[in-house]
Amino acid sequence: MMTQGPELETLEAFLESMARLASAVHIVTVRHGGRDYGMTVTAVTSLSTDPVSILLSINRQAAAHDAILATGELGVSTLRPGQSGLARTFAGMTGVCGEARFAEGDWDTGSDGPPVLRDAASMMRCRVLQSHVIGTHRIFACKVEQVVLGHQPHALVYGNRQFGTMAYAED
Numbered sequence: 001m002m003t004q005g006p007e008l009e010t011l012e013a014f015l016e017s018m019a020r021l022a023s024a025v026h027i028v029t030v031r032h033g034g035r036d037y038g039m040t041v042t043a044v045t046s047l048s049t050d051p052v053s054i055l056l057s058i059n060r061q062a063a064a065h066d067a068i069l070a071t072g073e074l075g076v077s078t079l080r081p082g083q084s085g086l087a088r089t090f091a092g093m094t095g096v097c098g099e100a101r102f103a104e105g106d107w108d109t110g111s112d113g114p115p116v117l118r119d120a121a122s123m124m125r126c127r128v129l130q131s132h133v134i135g136t137h138r139i140f141a142c143k144v145e146q147v148v149l150g151h152q153p154h155a156l157v158y159g160n161r162q163f164g165t166m167a168y169a170e171d
């Protein structure tokens, strides 16, 4: 059965609505077949404290998608202010692809697992519990197996189509 796409008007309003939703910026990483993959992601949310878990949404076209599915292991490095350059590189906005992206940034690539960024706001190593396809994307529910907190407690945010920082001024 053919699924009907959204009305153009609805799609445009949805995209604008999502643009207004400021989110922390992360780099999701995976090591598979001797290669490292990494991509910029904002669709990360807390899922549960028992098990300690997060939810992420990954486009099925992304190079890291199949690698995450195959290994079931991934790293989530939450960027801090000052790391928008990395966010751009790992989103493919600078034209750098594949492992060459890891030439930028201080990556801990020492273990067998996924690389994590040493000077991020926080770093997590996770294992996939379940995944489910929703159209263009796959949502991954992941158990958080290790958390390393960085010195900088604030995350880089992306909202209204720009990178920035939160002021936390109560209005």
Ligand SMILES: Cc1cc2nc3c(=O)[nH]c(=O)nc-3n(C[C@H](O)[C@H](O)[C@H](O)COP(=O)(O)O)c2cc1C
Pocket (backbone or CB within 6 Å): 025, 038, 039, 040, 041, 042, 043, 044, 057, 058, 059, 060, 061, 062, 063, 064, 087, 090, 091, 092, 093, 098, 158
């Ligand atoms: C701020 C920002 C947030 C993004 N969030 C996501 C996301 O949550 N999920 C996703 O699949 N792609 C997201 N992307 C797009 C991927 O980073 C981009 O498509 C990347 O190039 C995919 O990696 P690849 O080039 O290795 O396939 C985001 C891009 C930007 C700039």
